Amino acid sequence: MPTNQWRRSFYSGESSNCIDIATEWRKSTFSEEASSCVYVAAARDGKIRLRESDDPHIVLTATPAALRFLIREAKAGAFDRVQEGGA
Numbered sequence: 001m002p003t004n005q006w007r008r009s010f011y012s013g014e015s016s017n018c019i020d021i022a023t024e025w026r027k028s029t030f031s032e033e034a035s036s037c038v039y040v041a042a043a044r045d046g047k048i049r050l051r052e053s054d055d056p057h058i059v060l061t062a063t064p065a066a067l068r069f070l071i072r073e074a075k076a077g078a079f080d081r082v083q084e085g086g087a
Contacts, residue, residue: 024041025040025051026041039056046063
């Protein structure tokens with residue numbers, strides 16, 4: 001089920017004249033009922049927003065082409081040898 005979350009525009013800075021933007025987040029179908037869920041939102045600027053339920057305030061932004069490339073490379077095993085803390 002989509003959920004809306006209001007976010008302050010990055011262009012507003014610390015000013016009191018802020019622009020708040022509603023983002024419709026959708027939970028990945030691969031997350032099922034797990035507590036660690038991935039949420040995706042399409043922004044009006046054409047970019048894709050990603051966040052994880054454990055740290056919802058951290059939002060990654062990517063173009064659709066860059067996200068497709070990342071997913072394609074991950075499925076092909078390009079990151080299988082990457083280990084935590086090392087190269």
